[in-house]
Amino acid sequence: MANIVTITLNPALDKSISVPELVPEKKLRALSAKVEPGGGGINISRALKKLGVASEAIILSGGYTGKTLEALLSKEQVAFTAIETEGDTRENFVVFDEDKKLQYRFGMPGERVSDQELGLLMQAIGNCAHVDYVVLSGSLPPGTSTTVFHEIAIIAQQLNAKLIVDTSGDGLKAAVKEGLYLIKPNLRELASLVGKEWIDMADVIVTARQVIVAGACKAMAVSMGADGAMLITATEHYKAAAPQAPVLSTVGAGDSMVAGMLAALTKGWGWEQVLQYGVAAGSAATLHKGTELCSLSDTDRIFAEIKKN
DSSP states (O other): OOOOOEEESSOOOEEEESSSOOTTTSSSOOSSSEEEEESHHHHHHHHHHTTOOOOOEEEEEOHHHHHHHHHHHHHHOEEEEEOOOHHHHHEEEEEEEEETTEEEEEOOOOOOOOOOHHHHHHHHHOOOOSSSSSEESSOOTTOOOHHHHHHHHHHHTTTTOOOEEEEHHHHHHGGGGGOOHHHHBBBBHHHHTTTOOOOOGGGGHHHHHHHHTTTEEEEEEOOOOOOOEEEEEEEEEEEEOOOOOOOSTTTTHHHHHHHHHHHHHHTTTOOHHHHHHHHHHHHHHSSSTTTTTHHHHHHHHHHHHHHHH
């Protein structure tokens, strides 16, 4: 079994509720409430756990929210190493309007992280032995330089591990300078990598290969929402369509997709099946309200459907 380490620089305590209807200036009583650990790398480790694949999550964690997040990870039996921060771990909030079947997502920026705290995190990554995949996912804390991607890339090289990054904006542009193994941009993020505002579906393969040939990554999984996703390498390309099903929430779908691809990679599957299992896991996450991730049963069922088409 491959060893996987996930890194979350800006974790969150995710809170989600449902209300009968979202109405301004009215006291609303929640029909249900849930609190879960969140943040890109954390969600990938949690989804991997659900898919039967072990990993270790390395996280920054501070304050009472950080302690709550750590307790929830322990309850889910997700292995983790927490680097304590002076600032509190942020909280995110999701509200589901039962009447209109609409979801509202509120993401907080988080606290600044000191150079010393980042240094301890880098040390924790470097102490990992026999690692096959290092996965950095999610946003950067406010004020954190994108040079962090360079530092982690160097450590991954020293560990002889494949580096996978799932982020956006300036972070993504900085990360691809490090020669990654796999990235997962959406259409707009892919366009930004070649200096464009947007690209058409017909241009995905040629644009992705433009980035790959430049040395940014070995493979790219481009998420396309309801149209599914494509996986492109320098010599191969595959498309997997998302199954037709009601979407109750998109929170965690991208993280579940990365977890699905990682689970397939640990089995030694080819790129087509890696993509298909990733799309299956991402689609499985959308079947639930709030911040719930994929389940193994839903993922395997959807995977079987995708392979038939």
